[in-house]
Amino acid sequence: MDLKGLTSQAVEESRRKNGSNALTQIPPDPLWKKILEGFKDPMIMILLVALAIQVVLFFLHQAEWFEPVGILIAILIANGVSAISESKQEGKASALKEEEEAKEMAKVLRDGKLQEIHVRDVVVGDIVFLQAGDKIPADGLIVSGGLKVDQAALNGETEEAEKIPCPEGAAYDIKDLLNKYYVYRGTVVCGGEGYLEVKVVGDRTLFGELALEVQEDTRKTPLQVKLSRLAQQISTFGYVGAVCIIVGVLAKNLLGGNIPQNAYQWIRLIMDAITVAVTVIVCAVPEGLPMLTSILLSFQSLKMAKDNVLVRKINGLETAGSLSILFSDKTGTITAGRLSVVELATGNVARYDALDKTAPALSREIVTGIGLNNSASASNGAVIGGNSTDRALMSFLIDAKADADLNRADVQRFNAFDSNKKYSSVTVAREGRSVTYIKGAPEKIIERCTGYLDENGEEKPLSDKNELTAYIDAQAGRSMRLLAVAKAEGASDEGSGGLTLVCVVSIRDDVRKEAVEAIREVRNAGIQVVMVTGDRKETAVAIAREAGLLASDDEVALTSAEMAEKSDDELKKILPKLRVVSRALPTDKSRLVRLAQELDYVVGMTGDGVNDSPALKKADVGFAMGSGTEVAKDAGDITILDDNFTSIDKAILYGRTMFKSIRKFLIFQLTVNVAAVLICFIGPLLGENVILTVIQLLMINLAMDTLAAIAFGSEPALKEYMQEKPIPRTASIVSREMLVEICITAAYITFICLAILFVPPVRNLFGDVDTTYLKSALFATFMMAITFNGFNARTEHINVFENLGRNRNFLLVMLSIFLLQFVFVTFGGEVLSVERLNAGTWGICIVLAFLVIPIDMLRKAIMRKK
Numbered sequence: 001m002d003l004k005g006l007t008s009q010a011v012e013e014s015r016r017k018n019g020s021n022a023l024t025q026i027p028p029d030p031l032w033k034k035i036l037e038g039f040k041d042p043m044i045m046i047l048l049v050a051l052a053i054q055v056v057l058f059f060l061h062q063a064e065w066f067e068p069v070g071i072l073i074a075i076l077i078a079n080g081v082s083a084i085s086e087s088k089q090e091g092k093a094s095a096l097k098e099e100e101e102a103k104e105m106a107k108v109l110r111d112g113k114l115q116e117i118h119v120r121d122v123v124v125g126d127i128v129f130l131q132a133g134d135k136i137p138a139d140g141l142i143v144s145g146g147l148k149v150d151q152a153a154l155n156g157e158t159e160e161a162e163k164i165p166c167p168e169g170a171a172y173d174i175k176d177l178l179n180k181y182y183v184y185r186g187t188v189v190c191g192g193e194g195y196l197e198v199k200v201v202g203d204r205t206l207f208g209e210l211a212l213e214v215q216e217d218t219r220k221t222p223l224q225v226k227l228s229r230l231a232q233q234i235s236t237f238g239y240v241g242a243v244c245i246i247v248g249v250l251a252k253n254l255l256g257g258n259i260p261q262n263a264y265q266w267i268r269l270i271m272d273a274i275t276v277a278v279t280v281i282v283c284a285v286p287e288g289l290p291m292l293t294s295i296l297l298s299f300q301s302l303k304m305a306k307d308n309v310l311v312r313k314i315n316g317l318e319t320a321g322s323l324s325i326l327f328s329d330k331t332g333t334i335t336a337g338r339l340s341v342v343e344l345a346t347g348n349v350a351r352y353d354a355l356d357k358t359a360p361a362l363s364r365e366i367v368t369g370i371g372l373n374n375s376a377s378a379s380n381g382a383v384i385g386g387n388s389t390d391r392a393l394m395s396f397l398i399d400a401k402a403d404a405d406l407n408r409a410d411v412q413r414f415n416a417f418d419s420n421k422k423y424s425s426v427t428v429a430r431e432g433r434s435v436t437y438i439k440g441a442p443e444k445i446i447e448r449c450t451g452y453l454d455e456n457g458e459e460k461p462l463s464d465k466n467e468l469t470a471y472i473d474a475q476a477g478r479s480m481r482l483l484a485v486a487k488a489e490g491a492s493d494e495g496s497g498g499l500t501l502v503c504v505v506s507i508r509d510d511v512r513k514e515a516v517e518a519i520r521e522v523r524n525a526g527i528q529v530v531m532v533t534g535d536r537k538e539t540a541v542a543i544a545r546e547a548g549l550l551a552s553d554d555e556v557a558l559t560s561a562e563m564a565e566k567s568d569d570e571l572k573k574i575l576p577k578l579r580v581v582s583r584a585l586p587t588d589k590s591r592l593v594r595l596a597q598e599l600d601y602v603v604g605m606t607g608d609g610v611n612d613s614p615a616l617k618k619a620d621v622g623f624a625m626g627s628g629t630e631v632a633k634d635a636g637d638i639t640i641l642d643d644n645f646t647s648i649d650k651a652i653l654y655g656r657t658m659f660k661s662i663r664k665f666l667i668f669q670l671t672v673n674v675a676a677v678l679i680c681f682i683g684p685l686l687g688e689n690v691i692l693t694v695i696q697l698l699m700i701n702l703a704m705d706t707l708a709a710i711a712f713g714s715e716p717a718l719k720e721y722m723q724e725k726p727i728p729r730t731a732s733i734v735s736r737e738m739l740v741e742i743c744i745t746a747a748y749i750t751f752i753c754l755a756i757l758f759v760p761p762v763r764n765l766f767g768d769v770d771t772t773y774l775k776s777a778l779f780a781t782f783m784m785a786i787t788f789n790g791f792n793a794r795t796e797h798i799n800v801f802e803n804l805g806r807n808r809n810f811l812l813v814m815l816s817i818f819l820l821q822f823v824f825v826t827f828g829g830e831v832l833s834v835e836r837l838n839a840g841t842w843g844i845c846i847v848l849a850f851l852v853i854p855i856d857m858l859r860k861a862i863m864r865k866k
Helices: 008-018 031-038 042-059 066-101 206-213 222-255 263-284 288-305 315-320 330-334 360-371 388-399 442-448 466-477 513-524 537-547 560-564 568-577 586-598 610-618 630-635 645-685 694-712 719-723 736-758 760-766 771-793 808-827 839-850 852-865
Strands: 105-110 113-118 127-130 139-150 161-163 188-200 309-311 325-329 340-345 377-379 382-384 411-418 423-430 433-440 449-453 459-461 481-489 499-508 528-532 556-559 578-582 603-607 621-625 638-640
Touching: 042 066, 127 139, 206 610, 206 630, 222 263, 222 315, 222 645, 288 309, 288 315, 288 645, 309 645, 315 621, 315 638, 315 645, 325 330, 325 586, 330 513, 330 528, 330 537, 340 388, 340 466, 360 388, 360 433, 360 449, 360 481, 360 499, 377 388, 382 388, 388 481, 388 499, 433 442, 442 449, 442 466, 442 481, 442 499, 466 481, 466 499, 513 528, 513 537, 513 645, 513 719, 528 537, 528 586, 537 556, 537 578, 556 560, 556 568, 560 578, 560 586, 568 578, 568 586, 586 603, 586 610, 603 610, 603 645, 610 621, 610 630, 621 630, 638 645, 645 694, 645 719, 645 736, 645 771, 694 771, 694 808, 736 760, 736 771, 736 839, 736 852, 760 771, 760 839, 771 808, 771 839, 771 852, 839 852
Parallel strands: 325 528, 325 603, 449 499, 528 578, 556 578, 603 621, 621 638
Antiparallel strands: 105 113, 105 127, 127 188, 139 161, 139 188, 309 638, 340 499, 377 382, 411 423, 423 433, 433 481, 449 459, 481 499
16 A cells, blocks of 8 residues: 655644644642632632621721731631642642653654654644554554554553455444454554554544543532531521521610610710620631631641552542542553463362462473563563563563573574464473473363373373363353463474373463552442443453442443443432443443432542543542543542552541541530620629620630641541441531530530639639629630530540650640630730639639530440430
């Protein structure tokens, strides 16, 4: 065939008519836009309302300047940390992507000459020269030569596809990746040479279509849903509380006879009531929560980077902790992603999983039989050339450090694999004679064997082949690719004499050992794992059983065709028992994600190929493999740099730890808020208009919100979190148990603080002192009580000091709060409306405050019995 390619004029005409081969990229949002988007967060919106009110009060001389400034700082920190962290992570990913794209070149025929151009410059009609190792730059037909193509990037499978020129008039389906004539962008040539005529470029290639699909928007994360609901609840609580306080203050004055005498006094009374009410609203909002989530996400992202996990989209980490179902690719995720030798067996079925476990005499024969009878070569610990099977055999020898024993100078003749004979052979010189080694299909070789080498390497007669045949059938049932290795005296592989069986080799894209343990831990965490693969059903089921995915008879494995026959409602009923989907198409994965989300599952998807990308994007959290395609990495929220399922396990654990930390912070902060609102509401009803001043409440709020965010942001990741069931997407972030803890602790703090002023037995503990002194003791007790409650909030166990040494920041923060409240009370003076306390008073305050710990320990013990 005379191939000259396009002329320069034809290239420009084709580019004008059919477009460029560049893929459309939607750029990430700039930093300023991320910051603006952050203001849509419901918690931030409540803070903005509180900020506006404080600004108005400041201009009315009813608030100090630092009150609105404090809220503004909390907003900017919460918004900025998250936006900057996500922008940096996207920058790292973009830099890696640009570096990879700069290396993508293609060899094309133009004006009759072979030229090397960048992939984006390829046009429809170009004739591309392809060799082993080349990545195919566009979709099109093979017009000359023959190729073996690895299409794992598109279909996820390691099995190589044969591609040859299309005979005139032959029909083929371009949607069927296994057709013999059409090749696809992003796949890799692993054998042969040929010429490709480009038919489709850019976004219209299968690769490009999938790349565009993954750039769609995704739904809200579970945490965003929960925080949105919490924001509504908190705002309602704050507004109702504020109205009650205004009504309470007015009612107390009017009923107590303190009726204003003129308009100014009325305005002053109303403004005082409104000021306290607004302060309560501000106190009801945990300003530190957005800051905490930002600190947590950034802190955990940096920690995960050390564990080979790149968190590209900050919200992906918190969503990982809420997963309820995980759709996992098989190849490269659960399995190693390449063929490897799993087992060797002799003629009497003695089995070995490593070469060094065989006797030296047998080992020498195996090395020769699979090492010299091999189209691949070993060089400096790497495998060069060869098909996937021969590369697996050579890798096995390299791992066993046996490649050094190969002496190719002994080779007299090598016959490559013959598809008619179903074997390859090599003749080597051995002690002055010729010996031929044969490697190929067991059914062709074993029937010719009259003897075998036993475990000591000694030749024995092979009279009964039943046990060996049963072994081969069993291995085939495990989806092993089987090869028989035999030898014969002489230089011919077709001699009339019988063969001596050296071994039977079992090869497979094997299950990662660490993946089995990680899958078990993920399933113990209540997360359903479903393996989705393009492989045939028998292979998929065998892998799933060994990986621990199929453990009982009621668990289901479906093929793509079986899925297609079922309606969405029928598939939803099967989904809870689904464990395997074989012969899967990209549309199957997207459909599974959609149906699971309609059932309110929090959905995760792992993958590395372009075929995984749409589902990676649509899932609540996508785990892309580091060795995968750039399209998959762009689609995923988290990139697993070491392609290890164990890292997914770690990401889930860190996500759960983050969610736990948020709940711990909420217990701590909402207890403060509820207690403050109750004290400010009940106090005026008991005869004291101002119990905690506006400035005191602001000091409490700023110290507790900011410092507590740091304290709870450093909580350790505990393995016990992986023993708990996932939190449903629709569940409230404040659970029933949390609400009980908040109410009981807030009730005690409210009671003991008000008792200092209004209950004589408690009041008399402080001696004959004035009201300002008692309010100072109340302020100190309140601060210390909520600080001690931090120890209650950080653990669900009765022992509040458990794992405390693993969070030094918590201890430092709590010590800082103790010191701050001492400084506030001792040196606050008129600004904070306090007096200095003597040592005896401090002792009483500490005892009263510390009682929150045993009270909550008692609550935990009672609830645990229930």
